[in-house]
Amino acid sequence: MNRIATALVAVVTLLVMTIIAVHRLIAATPSGGAISADSPTITWAGRAWTAPNPLSCFSAGGIDPTCDRFALAIVPPKKDFVVTIRVTAANATDQAAPTDDIDLFVRDPSGNTIASSGTSGGIEELVLNNPPAGTYTVVVQPFVVVPGGTYVGFAAIGNARTDQLTNSYNGVPFTATFVGVPSSTPAKSAPLVAQLQTSFNYVGRRAAEPTIGVNKNNKAFFAASTFDFPNATFPERLARTLVMRSTDKGVTWQAVSPSLTSSLPADEDTATFPPFSLDPYVYVDPVGLNPAGKTGRVFSVDLNLACGANAIFSDDEGSTWTSVPLFACNSPVNDHQTIVTAPPPPGFTTFGYPNMLYFCYNQVGDSNCSRSINGGLTFATTTPAFTGADPNAGTVCGGLTGHLAADTTGRIFLPKGHCGLPWVAVSSDAGTSWTRVKITNNTPMADHEVTLAVDSADNVYAVWQDGTFRLPFLSVSKDHGATWSTPIMMAPPGVHEVNFPTIAAGDAGRIVVLFPGSESQDFSDATRPWNIYVVVSVNALDVNPTFTWTRANDKNDPVHRGDCGPRRSCQELRDQSAGTEAAARSRSGDPPDQGAGAFREPLSPRRCGCGYPKSWSDPRMLEAESLSRVILVWTAGPLNKGCQRTSSRTSVI
Structure with a gap:
């Protein structure tokens, strides 16, 4: 028992x-x-x-x-x-x-x-x-x-969140233990940038995912692509890119794309290169063929459905163009290209052109890259900057990235929202190998767009919007991308939602950030207004920088109402570029882009949350009449210490 x-x-x-x-x-x-x-x-x-x-x-x-x-x-x-x-x-x-x-x-x-x-x-x-x-x-x-x-x-x-409205403010260091909603606070000192003025100007053409570049002569180039080629007899028109040029600091624009002389549709009398485009992209190398000159080299690259990409470039500000045979044909899948030039790193030599040229794009399975040592005439494949399936970061991260940046020593940087966190791939050997660095664990993000800018002292700045608060964050690397500062939430007081922030840099510590944003706290409000915000700092290397901000548009005339994200419902590219006189030029259309910066960003006239709108337009315009706008940002020299104060521009709306 x-x-x-x-x-x-x-x-x-x-x-x-x-x-x-x-x-x-x-x-x-x-x-x-x-x-x-x-x-x-x-x-x-x-x-x-x-x-x-x-x-x-x-x-x-x-x-x-x-x-x-x-x-x-x-x-x-x-x-x-x-x-x-x-x-x-x-x-x-x-x-x-x-x-x-x-x-x-x-x-x-x-x-x-x-x-x-x-x-x-x-x-x-x-x-x-x-x-x-x-x-x-x-x-x-x-x-x-x-x-x-x-x-x-x-x-x-x-x-x-609490809003204390002010023109000059400090952001919030967002540590791993931060609790609550981050809120910017008024700066204790006067604004470091006393004047911050903007001008909205129409380009004169609708634009899907446009980009922009500015040379040393302050001539701007804008890739405006819309669905108007080849002819009305097709079931649906294909997209066609026109490279637009402004010689008066963005007030007026003229098409300078070269004409096609062959392979024209039977009923098409005049057409421009390329015959069609999946994604357009314009990039200005300020060095160009002749480093002593100011014209630079303008590149226009359009993805091609059949194989890789079409490219043209101009050494005389768009007066004449050289066409490049289709390249990057190693895979039929390509999307969301990005371009940058940089000095050749140690161990590499260029031929007939001073800079290396890099071209990266999304293949879904990876973020593939190619390089050119002869100014874009021919390309050779490098190793992928990121792999689409990455057990080191999560699972299937995809191949979509932000846009390339480079420093003065020839390093190249490709940022990415990678498996829900901001990362950057760094190469010091022309893309032969890459070191992938996680910028932070503190801000989970729902998109791939992280934007970089490199200042004259080779400090690297990264901006992105997080997935929790939908607010912009800034982090800085002072060691060429190896380590990054604690991210700072840098939205102006009163801005409660943004999408696709992008950044440009000038002298050490001097940056400008642009993004569309809303001051509504109700993400479900289908009528909430969106504006374009411009944020400047001249001490961005400080632990807690001071920011000054303005709206690029009249608050009573918002650029959009309703949803603008998260993710790509408002297109995926925005561009801004720093000229020698202007602090920054940016245009609405798609996300970030090149060298001194890039801000692309599009919105359709009355809706942005449905599908894939193709341009950021004046909401008063009829949908069929939507036109792209370029933002010119003029300040008291926040990007380059030697800049002289320039007069403000007039809004043309």
Whole structure:
């Protein structure tokens, strides 16, 4: 009898221990907790994953057992507040270790999903604004994981955003432990840039994903591509690029693309090169064929459906052009090209042209690149800057990138929103090899666009918008991209949402950032107005820089109403370029681009959130009449210390 009793006790003990072990395996520890004004933070250890689940945590049959859950009780404080919820894969903070891809959902006390975050990486974050009291369920999905991995959960009550409107302000260093919504604060000193004036001018042509460049003569070149070629008898018109040139600082524009002399459609009398375009791109190398001159070399590169890309270049500001045979034909898949020139790095020599030319593009499976040592006449393939499937960053990160930048020693930089975080690939050997560096873990992002600029002292600046707050962030590298500063949230007071910020740099510490933004706090408002914002700093190398800002458009005449992102609903390119007199020129149309900067950005006249609009247009214009605009930014010399103050321009709207 005693043996039986002893055996029963042993069986029961083993069963209890097994239940405890299984519970630990399938549930967070602790399984729940509360946050309040008196106890504002809580952390938990996630379960050990048993298998990946790329489908859903909410199957028709009930709750999927592969997912993890944490019961979060929220006791609201007596003032406006936010709740930050963040989950981090156990190895997501490492530079090189493989990272689990997890997703985050929050369900309200009634069981409804009220928020979610699903980047392709191992860090997800959500912010709830003034959630009512109750117990919420935090659900973590092991989208693509290695069994045995886990995560850490964090939730906290923080301050809601407060706006103290001012022309001069400081941003917010966004550390890994930051809680709440970051809010800029008034600067203690007077604005470092006393005058910041802008002018909106029409280019005179609709534009899909345009880019811009400016040479040393302050002549601007703009790639304006729209669907008006080859003829009306086709089922749908193909896109055609015109290179537009301005010789009066953006007031007026003229087409300077070369005419086609062969392969014309039967009913097409006059057409320009190329015959059609998938993506346009214009880039100005300020050095050019003759470094002692000021004309530079203008490159216009259009992706081709059949093979690689078409290219033309001009050494006389668009008066004559040289065409380049189709190149980069190693893959039929190409998208979202980017171009930069740089001095040849040690060990490399150019022929017939002083600078190296680099061309990178998205192949989905990787971010492929080519280089030219003869000014763009021929190209050779280099190694990919990024791989589309990257276990070191998450899972499937894709090949879409931001735009190339280069420093004075010949280093090239290709930035990327890579598996939900900002990264940059750096090459010191002309693209033969790349070092991939994560800029920060602090700001999960939902898009691929990170924009870079390099100042005259070879400091590198990165800007992007995060996926949690939809706000712009700035980080700086003083060691050629090897390490990066704590990101600073740099939105002007009162701006609550932005998309695709882009940056240009001049002398050391002098930058200008542009982006479309909205001052509405309601992301669901289909009528919320969007403006173009220009932000300048002349001490961007400081730990907490001072910023000055303005709107490029009249606040009573917004450039758009409704959704403008996140992601590419407002096109993917914006461009700005720094000239010798102007602080920056930027145009609406698509995201960031070249050397001294690039700001592209498009919006359709009355809607931007549906599909893939092709131009940023005056909302008063008829949709069929939409025209691109170029922004000219004139300041009291924030980009180059030797700049003289110039007169403001007149808006032409």
